[in-house]
C-alpha cells in the first residue's frame with residue numbers, strides 16, 4: 001500500500017468513496033483522521049455549499065482529503081476553482097470522461113506550488129490508457145458490485161484485465177464489492193496501489209446517514225442490493241445498485257406506463273425519456289437524510305451483507321487492515 005498511501009498522503013491507501021449526502025464533513029474527516037483518505041461528495045452542491053463543506057471538513061481534520069466532482073455538473077469549472085481556493089490536494093472526477101479543459105484546470109499550478117492531483121474513473125482498458133495519456137494522476141476501477149451508479153463489468157474481471165496493463169504506470173485503486181481485508185490483500189497482490197470502499201463506511205458511527213438507512217444496511221444481505229433494470233430500449237436507464245424497496249418496484253411500473261404512452265402516441269420521445277430520467281431526482285436524499293427507505297433510493301453495494309453493526313470508522317479501517325495483513329502474512333509464510 002505504500003505507493004498508494006504516498007500518492008494520497010494518508011497512512012493507508014483506503015479511499016472512502018464519495019457518496020452523495022453521506023460523504024460530508026463528519027464521515028470524510030473521520031476517515032482521514034483514522035488514517036484513510038476521505039472524499040467529499042460534491043454531487044449537485046452549489047459552489048457556496050461546497051466552499052462551506054470543505055472549510056468545515058478542514059476544521060475537523062488536518063489530514064489530507066479529496067473532493068469528488070461530477071463531470072455533468074453545470075458549474076464544474078467554478079467548483080474546480082473553489083477546490084483550488086482551499087488548496088484541495090486531490091480531486092476525483094466521476095460521471096464520465098473529463099470534459100475538455102477540466103484536466104488542465106484541475107492540475108493548473110497554484111500559489112502553493114503544484115495543482116491538485118486528479119483521480120479519474122476508468123470503465124475499460126482502452127479508456128484507462130486514454131486517460132493516462134491525457135494526464136490523469138491515478139485511476140479508480142470500479143466493478144458492478146459497487147453501490148450507486150455502476151458499469152456492466154465485475155470488479156474481479158476489471159482488475160484482471162486492467163491491472164497488468166496499467167498498474168506500473170500510475171496508481172490504480174480498485175473499488176466495488178470490497179467488504180473485508182482479504183480482498184484488499186488480493187487486489188494489492190494483483191498490482192493495485194490501494195482500494196476504494198463506499199458501502200462499508202455508511203454505518204460508521206460518524207456517518208450522518210439516517211438511522212433507518214443504517215438499519216436497512218445492517219439487515220440486508222448481498223442479494224438485496226440489486227441493479228435497476230431497463231425495460232424498454234427507447235427509455236435508457238443508467239443502472240444504479242440499491243437495496244430492493246417499493247421505489248424500485250414503482251420504477252418498473254413507471255417504465256411500463258411511459259412505454260405504453262409512447263406506444264399509444266400519447267407522449268413525445270423526449271418527454272418520455274425525461275420522465276424516466278427524473279424519476280429518481282431527490283430519491284437518495286429522501287432515504288439518507290429523511291430516512292424514507294421505502295420511497296427513497298437506498299444505494300448500496302453487494303458488500304452490504306458484510307455490514308453487521310454501526311461502529312466507529314477507525315474500527316472499520318483497523319479491521320480491514322488487520323485482515324489484509326494476516327492474509328498477506330499467511331501467504332508469505
Ligand SMILES: Cc1cc2nc3c(=O)[nH]c(=O)nc-3n(C[C@H](O)[C@H](O)[C@H](O)COP(=O)(O)O)c2cc1C
Nearest residue numbers: 017018019020094146147148176177198199299301
Ligand atoms: C449511497 C452511495 C452513494 C454514492 N454516491 C456516489 C457519488 O456521488 N459519486 C461517486 O463518484 N460515487 C458514488 N458512489 C460510489 C462510491 O463512491 C464507491 O465507489 C462505491 O461505493 C464502492 O463500492 P462498494 O459500495 O462496493 O464499496 C456511491 C455509493 C453509495 C453506496
